[in-house]
Amino acid sequence: QVQLVESGGGLVQAGGSLRLSCAASGRTFSMYAMGWFRQAPGKEREFVAGRGWSGRSTTYTDSVKGRFTISRDNAKNTLYLQMTSLKPEDTALYYCAGRAGMEVRDYPKGYDYWGQGTQVTVSS
Numbered sequence: 001q002v003q004l005v006e007s008g009g010g011l012v013q014a015g016g017s018l019r020l021s022c023a024a025s026g027r028t029f030s031m032y033a034m035g036w037f038r039q040a041p042g043k044e045r046e047f048v049a050g051r052g053w054s055g056r057s058t059t060y061t062d063s064v065k066g067r068f069t070i071s072r073d074n075a076k077n078t079l080y081l082q083m084t085s086l087k088p089e090d091t092a093l094y095y096c097a098g099r100a101g102m103e104v105r106d107y108p109k110g111y112d113y114w115g116q117g118t119q120v121t122v123s124s
Contacts, residue, residue: 006115
């Protein structure tokens with residue numbers, strides 16, 4: 001079992017930055033592929049970014065490429081999402097997710113564990 005707790009969300013103006021963190025506890029964090037998803041009101045949960053357990057595979061959805069960076073510190077059991085040049089359309093509840101396996105999946109059903117989410121609101 002893996003427990004995930006997100007933090008770092010908040011209210012920011014368009015063009016600003018935030019860094020989200022996801023603290024993991026439980027089984028060996030380094031053996032899990034991790035991802036960030038987001039869900040805006042009335043919309044489906046969507047994949048944002050993912051990083052494989054080895055750190056060699058990283059993938060982003062097109063709308064955040066060049067603006068967001070996913071990273072992980074296995075020694076600290078923590079996943080990060082650095083978000084820059086934020087836009088109002090980035091407003092959503094952001095979730096951290098983990099799956100037992102090497103590779104990232106870009107769909108919610110591909111993940112076994114989820115955090116409770118942290119709210120990101122970008123004002124125009």
